[in-house]
Amino acid sequence: MTISIDPQKTNNESLQPKGWLRYFSFSLDHKVIGIQYLVCGFLFYLIGGTLASAIRIELASPMSDFMPRDVYNQVLTLHGTIMIFLWIVPVVNGAFGNYLIPFYVGARDMAFPRLNAVAFWLIPPSGFMLVASYFVEGAAQAGWTAYPPLSITTPQSGQIIWILSVLLLGGSSIFGGINFIATIIKLRRPGLKLMQLPMYCWAMLGTSILVVLSTPVLAGTLILLSFDIIANTGFFNPVLGGNVVVYQHLFWFYSHPAVYIMVLPAFGLVSEILPVHARKPLFGYTTMVFSIMGIVVLGLVVWAHHMFTSGTPPWMRLFFTIATAFIAVPTGIKFFNWVATLWGGKISINSAMLFSCGFIINFVFGGITGVALAQVPFDIHVHDTYFVVAHFHYIVYGGTVFIIFSSIYHWFPKVTGKMLNEKLGILHFTITFIGFNLCFAPQHWLGLNGMPRRVAEYDPQFQFVNQISSLGALLMAISTIPFLINVFLSLRNGKNAGDNPWNALTSEWLTSSPPPVENWKGEAPLVEEPYGYGKEISEQK
Amino acid sequence: MLNKSIYLILIISLVFAISFWIGFNVNLLPAEASINAPIYDELFKILFIIGLIIFIGMTIAVIYSLFKFRKRNDQIGDGIALEGNLSLEIVWTIIPSIIVLLIGLYSYNIYDRMGGMKELNHNHEMMSSNTEKIWAGISQTSDNEIAINNLSIEVSAMQFAFLFNYPKGNFISGELHVPVDQKVSMKMESKDVIHAFWVPEFRIKQDIIPGQPTILNFTPTKVGKYPIICAELCGPYHGGMRASIIVEEESDYNEWFNKNKKPEVNL
Numbered sequence: 001m002t003i004s005i006d007p008q009k010t011n012n013e014s015l016q017p018k019g020w021l022r023y024f025s026f027s028l029d030h031k032v033i034g035i036q037y038l039v040c041g042f043l044f045y046l047i048g049g050t051l052a053s054a055i056r057i058e059l060a061s062p063m064s065d066f067m068p069r070d071v072y073n074q075v076l077t078l079h080g081t082i083m084i085f086l087w088i089v090p091v092v093n094g095a096f097g098n099y100l101i102p103f104y105v106g107a108r109d110m111a112f113p114r115l116n117a118v119a120f121w122l123i124p125p126s127g128f129m130l131v132a133s134y135f136v137e138g139a140a141q142a143g144w145t146a147y148p149p150l151s152i153t154t155p156q157s158g159q160i161i162w163i164l165s166v167l168l169l170g171g172s173s174i175f176g177g178i179n180f181i182a183t184i185i186k187l188r189r190p191g192l193k194l195m196q197l198p199m200y201c202w203a204m205l206g207t208s209i210l211v212v213l214s215t216p217v218l219a220g221t222l223i224l225l226s227f228d229i230i231a232n233t234g235f236f237n238p239v240l241g242g243n244v245v246v247y248q249h250l251f252w253f254y255s256h257p258a259v260y261i262m263v264l265p266a267f268g269l270v271s272e273i274l275p276v277h278a279r280k281p282l283f284g285y286t287t288m289v290f291s292i293m294g295i296v297v298l299g300l301v302v303w304a305h306h307m308f309t310s311g312t313p314p315w316m317r318l319f320f321t322i323a324t325a326f327i328a329v330p331t332g333i334k335f336f337n338w339v340a341t342l343w344g345g346k347i348s349i350n351s352a353m354l355f356s357c358g359f360i361i362n363f364v365f366g367g368i369t370g371v372a373l374a375q376v377p378f379d380i381h382v383h384d385t386y387f388v389v390a391h392f393h394y395i396v397y398g399g400t401v402f403i404i405f406s407s408i409y410h411w412f413p414k415v416t417g418k419m420l421n422e423k424l425g426i427l428h429f430t431i432t433f434i435g436f437n438l439c440f441a442p443q444h445w446l447g448l449n450g451m452p453r454r455v456a457e458y459d460p461q462f463q464f465v466n467q468i469s470s471l472g473a474l475l476m477a478i479s480t481i482p483f484l485i486n487v488f489l490s491l492r493n494g495k496n497a498g499d500n501p502w503n504a505l506t507s508e509w510l511t512s513s514p515p516p517v518e519n520w521k522g523e524a525p526l527v528e529e530p531y532g533y534g535k536e537i538s539e540q541k
Numbered sequence: 542m543l544n545k546s547i548y549l550i551l552i553i554s555l556v557f558a559i560s561f562w563i564g565f566n567v568n569l570l571p572a573e574a575s576i577n578a579p580i581y582d583e584l585f586k587i588l589f590i591i592g593l594i595i596f597i598g599m600t601i602a603v604i605y606s607l608f609k610f611r612k613r614n615d616q617i618g619d620g621i622a623l624e625g626n627l628s629l630e631i632v633w634t635i636i637p638s639i640i641v642l643l644i645g646l647y648s649y650n651i652y653d654r655m656g657g658m659k660e661l662n663h664n665h666e667m668m669s670s671n672t673e674k675i676w677a678g679i680s681q682t683s684d685n686e687i688a689i690n691n692l693s694i695e696v697s698a699m700q701f702a703f704l705f706n707y708p709k710g711n712f713i714s715g716e717l718h719v720p721v722d723q724k725v726s727m728k729m730e731s732k733d734v735i736h737a738f739w740v741p742e743f744r745i746k747q748d749i750i751p752g753q754p755t756i757l758n759f760t761p762t763k764v765g766k767y768p769i770i771c772a773e774l775c776g777p778y779h780g781g782m783r784a785s786i787i788v789e790e791e792s793d794y795n796e797w798f799n800k801n802k803k804p805e806v807n808l
Contacts, residue, residue, distance in 0.1 A: 069777035143774045149751060150734040150775060238752030244735060245750065278610070279619035287630045309737060309772075310748045314658050318649060325641045329634060335599065336633040337625075342606035345620035349611055357603050364599045368592035371641065375648035377584055377655055381744040384737060384772040449571045450741035452772040455780030459768070534622030 026121065028113035029517055033120050034099030035415065038408075040120075041091035044127055048082035049477060051075050056439075056473035059466050064456040072456040073141035074134060074158070080144030081162065084258065085169040086127045088400055092265040093211075094120065094176055096407055097204050099415070100272075101180060103508035103515075104198045106189025106524035111182035119175035126168035133161035143454060145255070148236035148247050152228050159229060163222045170215045170222075173261075177211030180204045189524045195289070198506050198530040199282060202289050203268025206296040210257040210264075213300065218254035221247065245310055252303035260299040262396055263363075264292060266403035267334055270356050273403075273410045274338055276504040277353040278345030281531040283337045291330035298327045308379045317376045324374035331367060335360060351425030355406030358433050362398025366391055369444065384454075387447025390440045398436055405432070405483070412487075413501045417513040418494030424486040428479055435475025442468050506530045556597050564590035574763040574788065575743035577655050582744075584651045591640065656758060692719065696729040698736035698749040700775055701782040710802040717769060717786040719761055720794035726758045737772035740786055748773055761788040 022032050023039070054075050058066040067075070098116065102109055110116045133139045140162035142151035151159050184197070184205050225247065227233040234240025236247040275282045282288065304312055304320040312320075338360060347353060369391040372378050382388060405428070412420050442465045447453075451462050458466070500509040507527045511520045529535070564586055573579050610620070652658065694717070695706040705717045719725050729738060731751040738757060739746040742765075747757040771782035789797070 064780065069780075073774070073777060073779075141777075147735060147774070153734060154776070238750075241752075243752070245753065279612075281622060281624045283623065284625040284630050287625070287634075309746050310735075310750065317657070318652075321648065322645050325645050326638075328641050329637050332637040333630065333634055337630070339599065339602045339606065340623075340626075340629070342603065342610060344623060345606075345610050346612040346616055346618070347607060347610050349607060353607075357607060360603055361600050365596055368596055371644065372588045372592065375584065375588070375644065375651075376657065377581060377648055377652040378588065380746050381581060381741070383746055384739075445569055448569050448741075450739075450768065450770060452739065452770055452780075454774040457780040531624070532622070534619035 026117050028109070028117055030098045030102050030110045030113070030116065031415075031515065031519075033116055034095050034097075036120050037090050037095035037098060037123075040123055040127075041087045041095060044082050044086035045091075046480070047131060048079055048087055049480070051079040051082070053473060053477050055079060056470040058456055059458070060470040062458050062460040062463050062466075067456075069456050070138060070141055073143075073454070074139040076454055077140045077143050077162070078130065078134070081130060081140075081166065082127070083396070084144065084262070085166060086123065086130075088262045088396060088404075089169075089173060089258070090123055091404055092262060092269070092400055093173070093180075093204070093207060094123075096200070096265065096269060096411075097176065097180055099411070100200060100508060101183055101204060102187070103519060104201050104506065104530075105184055105187050106192055106507060106526065107183065107187040108518050108524075110179050111187050112179050115175050116179055119172045119179070122168045122172040122175075126165040126172075129161055130165040133158045133165075136161065145251060146222075146225065147251075148225060148228065148242075148244050149238060151225065152237055156229050160226060163226045163229075167219055167222055170219050173211050174215050177208035177215070180208040181212065184208075189526060191526050192528075195286070196528050196530070198268075199271035199285070199288055199292075200265070200268035202292050203264045203271070206292045207261050207264045209296055210261055210299060214254040214257040217250055221250040221254075245307070245312075248307050248310055249304065252306045256303040256306065257299050259392075259395065260295055262400050264295065266359070266400040267292065269403050269407045270338065270359060272506065273352050273356050273406055274341050275531045275533060276410070276502045277350065277356075278342050278347045279533050280341055280345040281533050283340035283343075284333075285531070287333055288337055291333045294330035295327060298323060298330070302327065305374055305379070308376050309383045321374055321376050325371055328367060328371045335364060335367075350409070350422055351420070351429055352406045352409040354426065354429045354433075355402050355409065358429065359399055359402040359406065362394050362402060362436070366394025366398060369394065382447050384452055385447030386443040386451045386453055389453045390443035390447065393440045393443075398440070402432075405429075410502070411508075412490070413497030414508055414513050414515070416491060416494070417497050418490050419497050419501060420490045420494065421486050424482045424489075428483045428486065431475055431479035431482070435472045435479055437472070439469050439472025439476060442466075442472075505532055552601070553598075556594055556601065560590050560593035560597060563593055571741050572763070572765075573742070573744075574761055574765060574767060575740075575745065576760040576762055578742065578744045578762075580651055580654050584648060587647065588644065591644070692723055692725045694719075694725065694727045696727050696738065696749065697732055698729065698738070698771070699732040700734065701771070701778040703736075703738070703769060703771075703782075703784040705784075707798070707801075710798055712801045712803050714801065716784060718794055718797050719786065719788055720791040721761055721764050721788050723791070724758060724760050726756070728754050728756055730754045734775050735773045736775050736782070739770045739772040740767050741770070742767045746772055761786075764788050764790060 022029075023036055027033060027036075054067065055072075058064070058072055064072065098110065130139070137155045137157040139158045140146065140151070141154050142159065146159070146162065184201050224235040228235055228237050228242070232240070234242040236242045236244055238244055271282055271288065302320055302324040304316055305324045308317055369387070373382065373388065373391060409420055409425055412418070446462055446465055449462070451458050497513050499511065499513055502509070505527065507525050508515070510525045510527075570582055570585060573582060693708060695708060697704045697706065702715065703717075705714045707714065727738075729747065729749045731749045733751060735751065736749040737746055738749055743759055743761065745757060745759055747755050749755060765788055767786050767788070769784040769786050771779060775782060
């Protein structure tokens with residue numbers, strides 16, 4: 001039996017609640033689901049950020065004096081898990097993907113609207129469960145990596161809830177990935193060719209391939225780990241003949257691609273934002289597409305660089321060094337192309353642009369330390385130190401989170417019909433950029449000089465640098481205040497945005513703001529040149 | 542046009558000069574106290590300089606573009622309709638590929654000099670059979686020097702301490718004493734969860750894994766007391782899991798060794 005879903009029918013206005021209530025409903029509208037993802041993710045970002053502040057308060061002094069040691073480990077575990085699985089992955093994939101992909105392919109909704117709603121509604125309960133596990137027997141305290149045997153020997157209920165929660169979130173991610181692939185491949189408007197798609201579609205196609213290939217491996221691994229905990233099996237338990245290093249291989253087979261699941265969509269989003277505000281075509285469309293696919297392929301064969309100091313034989317260490325370092329090549333192409341996109345443009349210096357440029361600078365820095373970390377002899381000294389903490393925060397915060405904010409400034413007018421206040425936006429950017437670099441740049445030095453990660457206490461000689469870092473964290477916490485004020489003020493009395501405040505060419509701007517349920521009143525427009533800026537001028541000449 | 546390329550060359554050479562100056566004059570690393578340390582620092586310096594050139598170059602390019610190509614108030618319309626430049630894109634594919642490849646080869650050389658590619662032998666004729674599989678580590682030697690000098694040490698890690706067993710002296714110590722300028726070979730195993738043995742001044746680290754022995758060989762070069770730090774999350778007191786390594790002159794070491802030595806027990 002086949003069920004044909006006509007989005008116009010399923011979104012029948014009499015069936016769906018209207019107004020703000022629809023954001024609490026099992027809505028099938030991709031735009032509503034996108035906003036649900038974004039707001040839900042942002043609430044978890046605030047929780048994860050509060051936990052980060054607690055970590056930085058603890059580390060402002062060398063003694064373990066702010067919270068008990070086991071609570072500290074719970075806090076760092078929850079911070080990592082929440083930021084990855086409940087903020088960055090759902091927002092950069094689910095929120096922007098659901099909102100934008102149907103527009104970009106010229107469809108009225110995603111390929112599987114019900115699966116889409118299910119994927120979102122898995123997130124709030126699993127997130128709630130994860131946070132609530134603190135009140136049971138203590139939350140999981142083996143880090144977000146949950147390495148056995150530590151994860152087997154710490155209090156069990158927290159760890160089991162953690163596993164269950166990550167399994168549900170992984171399921172949500174797989175549903176989303178299948179949906180994106182189907183939508184991009186099958187729902188394209190007639191006449192729209194693959195190589196005419198906006199770059200974010202390519203990024204989401206690559207990301208979704210990674211999600212579908214690697215997330216099931218994490219799911220299987222965590223199920224085996226839960227057997228070890230509940231049923232006393234010995235897959236990873238050395239006492240029963242299990243192998244702890246096998247867990248690390250399986251875990252990182254997902255969790256390294258997870259880095260690309262977090263940054264590739266950001267690469268796509270910045271490729272949409274820069275051409276609009278620089279008034280120039282995206283530089284080197286074809287090489288951008290190939291470099292995304294290159295990152296996807298290489299991203300699957302580099303996982304063991306997280307294990308250079310574990311039980312890996314020398315030949316394996318070398319293979320993964322070379323493979324990892326080569327990811328710098330397609331990534332580098334993208335960054336050179338973005339700078340070339342800016343070059344010769346007519347750049348509007350607004351909040352979206354500033355956050356995007358902040359992203360380029362931060363990510364280049366994180367990428368350089370990444371190439372260094374790929375080198376086995378280099379990594380052996382700094383592995384599991386604050387150098388690594390600094391590196392990946394440059395990638396996921398300085399990179400992806402900057403792009404999330406940039407995207408919010410860019411698409412807020414489309415979603416709400418109101419402009420965000422630029423002065424508050426620039427203030428938000430300035431505090432975030434300074435705070436972020438103040439917080440994480442000094443941590444490179446800490447790692448090189450002997451401060452391991454995930455510690456509640458440290459050598460007193462590191463106190464001063466840690467206090468600078470904590471000051472930066474304080475600024476980052478403060479920076480959300482102008483942002484929140486901006487969002488609420490602009491929602492109430494923001495300037496009306498009109499349909500296309502940026503004069504952009506992609507198809508989400510060729511409809512009203514906010515868009516109608518069926519996306520366009522008439523037929524979906526055919527955008528053959530999503531980046532055709534400057535064309536009219538040359539034609540007039 | 543000529544003017545422009547002169548400026549470009551000037552800026553590029555300035556970026557190089559600044560990067561080299563910082564690379565050679567800013568020391569971000571702790572003291573060097575093992576044979577590995579100067580080798581590591583050499584690699585670090587090279588990567589630091591290359592990284593600085595790329596980072597400063599990209600930052601200047603972004604900030605310059607924002608300034609130079611910003612939209613003035615009276616301007617309307619778009620920038621130039623430049624969709625790409627194949628030869629330029631080929632250049633910035635090939636040059637990074639070559640840099641990455643050279644860095645890879647160079648770090649292979651460094652790793653080899655550190656002893657990373659040597660066979661993982663461990664000279665413990667008394668404690669372990671030759672067929673035992675060693676999983677990982679850094680080995681610096683395949684000769685018998687270690688066995689002669691009594692410097693085979695068995696490390697066991699547990700929540701939250703390191704224990705150092707000197708099989709030749711038949712005693713266990715909580716502090717690691719080693720003589721300066723002699724190769725030390727350690728076989729490490731964990732009693733519970735994963736730990737790691739890290740001495741920042743030696744630039745070496747190796748996980749200590751339950752159920753799988755790992756090897757770590759090193760040669761200290763500077764007399765002094767250095768921290769041994771556990772670098773793998775191992776439980777609530779992970780931050781406090783530390784020990785000391787004391788590098789001393791051979792005579793001091795022998796005195797310490799003979800004081801602690803216990804007679805062998807024949808079973």
